[in-house]
Amino acid sequence: MINVLCFGDSNTNGSNPAGGRHPRDVRWAGRLQRLLGDDWYIIEEGLGGRTTVFDNPIEPHRNGLAALPGALITHRPLDYVIISLGTNDMKAMFHADARVIAAGLDMLVHEVKITDNRGAPMPRIVVVSPIHIKPGISTSGFIGFDEHAVELSHQLAGEYRRVAEREGCLFFDAAQVAEPSDLDQLHMDGANHAKFADAMAKLLRDDWAARH
Template structure:
């Protein structure tokens, strides 16, 4: 069994821009499981409001760095860890630019690398740069965002890609594949969950095939 941990925020948890939460078979981790098949085990660890490293006094228990070690230990041994965070770091209260948010992702990568994987090799890490936030977010009802987050969301991919290249991680720019709904400016609808899941499945399959070939050399 190839074990995949999906560690993310509300778009991993499946927040529905029309209200509530998408069903398991609509959310991208559930779709990913179906696409990859029974030889893979996709573990969903998404939480609305989760940041990379920041504590939010209005929404406690959302610090990704604090939560990640427990998730890694709970589900080990892991073959892949998908880190899909950064959107909530763009809230005004954190005053974080793209480089700071990328530094937070870098800290999560380090945590994966130093956590014992029950004797197995260190998991392959996938860094996901988030979808863009759409204009109008400041009136969407989500506390903490203003319109500066829209521009900031367009700057993350370049910084995230540098972390991925430096740390030997896989990289996926979600904004080139999927988009937020016009309803709430922040979350994906079912169609965009499907697009994201397909791109992720292709990335993992390709890496698995390449890795198996390299191992035989």
């Protein structure tokens, strides 16, 4: 099977802007599994509040760099690792600009490269620049965001693309195909999970076909 680790935050976990969590068949990882079929194994590893490298004292255990090695070792050998993080790095408490957030992403990419893949070749890495945050986030229920995060979310794709090109990764700009709901300015509804999954399925299929 072609093993794909989806390592992300609440939009990978499937937080529903209307409350609760989307069912697995609505979440983009679950839809991706259906689209790609039985030859592929999609591993969903999303956690709300997860950052690239930052420790959040209000929400502990959200540091992506601390969690990624265990996930890589647990599920190896892996063919693809999709890294979909950065939104939570935009919280004001971290004082991180787009270049700093991209540097955190680069550390995650490096972690994938240095982790033994149980003798298999290093997995292909897909760098995902997250969907844009909508205005009004500072008055939402999500502690830590101010309105500057809206502007910052539009600056991230260029920095992420540079990391992907430098490190030989695939690049996917989620904001080109999906957006958050007006209900909470942050999370995708079912229709946008579907758009994300459809585009990701095409990227993976095309890349696999080109290399095999």
